[in-house]
Amino acid sequence: MLQLLADGLVVGSVIALGAVGLTLTYSILRFANFGQGEFLTWGAYLAVTALGFVVAVTGGGVMQPIGPFSFGWELLVAMVIAAALTAGLALLVDWLLFQRLRARGAAITLVIASFGAALALRNLLQFLYGTLPEYYTREIQIAIRLVPRDVLGGLRITPDQLLVIGMTGAVVLGLHLLLTRTTLGRAMRATAMNPALARVAGVDVAAVIRATWIIGAALAAVAGVFAGLVGQIRPGLGFELLLPLFAAAILGGIGSVWGAVLGGFIVGLAESFSVPIFGAEYRAATAFLVLIAILLLRPNGLFGEKP
Amino acid sequence: MTPALELSSIEGGYEPGLPILRGASLAVAPGEIVALLGPNGAGKSTLVKAAAGLVPIWSGQVFLNGRDITRTPAHRMVQEGLGFVPQTENIFANLSVLENLQLAAALVPKDRRGELSKMFALFPDLERLRKLPAGRLSGGQRQMLAVARALVASPSVLMLDEPSAGLSPKLIGVVFERLQAVREAGVTILLVEQNVKAALAIADRAAVLVEGRERLVGAAADLAQDPRLAGLYLGAGLEAA
Amino acid sequence: MELLAYGSFFLCFASIFAVMALGLNLQWGFAGLFNVGVAGFVAIGAYASALLTTSLGWPVALGWIGAMAAAGIAAFIVGLAALRLREDYLAITTFGIAVVIQLVALNAQALTGGPFGIQSIPKPLSAWLGAGLAWNLAYLALVLGVVGLAWWGLERLVAGPWGRVLRAIREDEAAAASLGKPARRYRLQAFVLGCMLMGLGGALYAHFVGYIAPEDFLPVLTFQVWAMLIVGGSGRNLGAVAGAVLVWGIWTVSGGLLRDLLPQAEQARGAALQVVLIGVLIAAILVARPRGLFGERATVSRHAAEDAT
Ligand SMILES: Nc1ncnc2c1ncn2[C@@H]1O[C@H](COP(=O)(O)OP(=O)(O)OP(=O)(O)O)[C@@H](O)[C@H]1O
Ligand SMILES: [Mg+2]
Secondary structure: HHHHHOOOHHHHHHHHHHHHHHHHHHHHOOOOOOOOHHHHHHHHHHHHHHHHHHHOOOOOOOOOOOOOOOHHHHHHHHHHHHHHHHHHHHHHHHHHHHHHHOOOOOOHHHHHHHHHHHHHHHHHHHHHHOOEEEEEOOOOOOOOOEOOOOOOOOEEOOOHHHHHHHHHHHHHHHHHHHHOOOOOHHHHHHHHHHHHHHHHHHOOOHHHHHHHHHHHHHHHHHHHHHHHHHOOEEEOOOHHHHHHHHHHHHHHHHOOHHHHHHHHHHHHHHHHHHHHHHHHHHHHHHHHHHHHHHHOOOOOOOOOOOO | OOOOOEEEEEEOOEOOOEEEEEEEEEEOOOOOEEEEOOOOOOHHHHHHHHHHOOOOOOEEEEEOOEEEOOOOOHHHHHOOOOEOOOOOOOOOOOOOOHHHHHHHHEEEEEEEEOOHHHHHOOOOHHHHOOOHHHHHHOOOHHHHHHHHHOOOOOEEEEEEEEOOOOOOOOOOOOOOHHHHHHHHHHOOOEEEOOOOOHHHHHOOEEEEEEEEEEEEEEHHHHHOOOHHHHHHHHHHHHHOO | HHHHHHHEEEEEEHHHHHHHHHHHHHHHHHOOOOOOHHHHHHHHHHHHHHHHHHHHOHHHHHHHHHHHHHHHHHHHHHHHHHHOOOHHHHHHHHHHEEEEHHHHHHHHHHOOOOOHHHHHOOOHHHHHOOOOHHHHHHHHHHHHHHHHHHHHHHHHHHHHHHHHHHHHHEEEEEEHHHHHOHHHHHHHHHHHHHHHHHHHHHHHHHHHOOOOHHHHHHHHHHHHHHHHHHHHHHOOHHHHHHHHHHHHHHHHHHHHHHHHHHHHHHHHHHHHHHHHHHHHHEEEEEEOOOOOOOOOOOOOOOOHHHHHH
């Protein structure tokens, strides 16, 4: 029971981070980006490459784990590099594809274009890295027993998993402060609400769009690294998370950061609690059920501001 | 004297081949209030939106204090000193009242950045409501916030699109009285209005736009007496139907 | 002779894709609905017909009708939930249904055969024609007949009052609603009808190949059908059919080339590269030639719609 809760929170963290990025791009760029899942995958793989590079450059060629964790500081550096590169990738795709379609006012075509871009990105990655799973570290971690077995089935969790939950909280809090306390954040929210009025008020909407891609893709990359840290890094990593991401973003209400976080944890928990009921193989279908339920019951989501 | 705002033979519209503005011209002298009148669908909103950079201008020019700003992107207009309050959806409903003003202030260079305290002095209601999401404001309060949002960028010219729409006569009086105060502070005003009487009462001059062109331009006091004014509204109404 | 065999084989696939592309064209080209779960509805049709004709021993013709019915019912449920709000929610929901169907196909071993799929799906008329070229040609004729029938039916539907309302809705929902036509019902009808054609396409595929497995209905299938419609040009049935032939041609030729050029060990990567190339092709056409090769020429502008009222 408790164990399912903990597992759900770990998966929920990854979903929450990815969904926050998705909800931002959805509300500001005004289209459902099917490529968001691929940014997770690219982030995870770029971190593999960056990690190899950092470890090689800093000499020794081995990563010394810090404290109870399975990885060293090199992975954190690699994560930052991967986030920056993924942001660059998002800007490149926007410049090559989305920006041109936006300029023509063909907003609905963007969804299909993003679907095509997602497939191309996923397969390009597969072409570059192959299909074998990768890992950041081969260290075996000892799970800590937080709750003894006789209390609600007990609870064991690895330090890495705890860190993922904690860092997700920190990243989301940082984003919240950015959106509410800075001019850029307010400009982003203003653009989401009404782009024409934002321009009249002096917002450089093109710059806001760039910032949105950067933030959304960087969050996706961090989510991807987290997913890789607590699991495997595979080319299908992001694709398999795409439906949960959408379910979480819609559940929370498009544009709402805390909604996406809450949605992410709800979807993560729903997935993990569904396992004993439907079996692990149908885990991915849970997100779909959540999605259908929310569309039927409360299509604007929990915190949706407008239809 | 160079006009504060000059629109010269503007042609433009939303879609190529479907002109809404057909050579509209208008000049507003510094410190003046000019009312832009005209029947529904004449293109009044389109004209001010075009001046603000939101609607493509195919030919013609816009001058702000003698400088050609025809091709200036919309978000740069504020920095140039042109303020605009759109007809509808003129506040950020998802931002608080305070955030609406903070954002607008932060987007202009320091020397243009108005003091929020001055805005609150002009619109005392807003100070009381500053924590509220702007979407929860009443119609009159929204209009005040929209004007304050534009003013906080210290425009030299302010264009307002039907600020009286949907307000009670009493509130219209309040809004127009504030506009008078704004003008006295040295801001030039171009006021689009359906409410002909109220507009002519505070305007110095007025122009009537019909089918994308100005038809009748003159002192507000003269226009108020002019029998052709009603004719333009009626005539255009018949033609359009 | 070999050329004829190969040609009929190729054209058979292309025509099966054409049926799916016609269905998608009805949804996207005429109703402006984006279905990102094409593969899912194709799978429903394929599995439905395969199961009905193998497990229950129904005749193939009934299997095909069953395929259309199953896909139509699934589409009705999805459409009911997803067509209520923003149009891109339909994209997300259809994407989701494709994922779920893929899961069911993989894991509901008892029903779908799991990863091994369903074998020995009956090939109609093979009792008389054998399994060789004669059968291929006969099946091609049959599929071409289906394409012709679907085309003819769609042309009639779209040219009639139903199609006019549909296009008006696509151009301007507000204007269409003011016409007094409940827009949602028309879109749901178009969505269901389009998915039925995809289901039929799936059934045609199943009975042509003779066996199906979950991996036949991956997202790349959705992507291929979209590529066909976009390259051919949406809004015209000619575009859908021509696009199917063209893209399937590009797909087989590029696949063959990559197979010949790359060493055995690199084949998987070659397949990935092929998808990248087609992805770039779609994107390039969307940017450079949004109407495709044979797309709808004159769109009804919103103002024309307004004038009509
Ligand atoms: N976003 C738009 N896209 C296309 N056409 C538009 C758009 N907005 C307005 N129009 C058209 O432009 C014409 C002029 O509209 P405009 O809003 O400028 O008139 P107006 O004089 O402001 O009228 P009102 O007094 O009703 O506000 C109308 O025919 C209208 O249908
Ligand atoms: Mg107007």
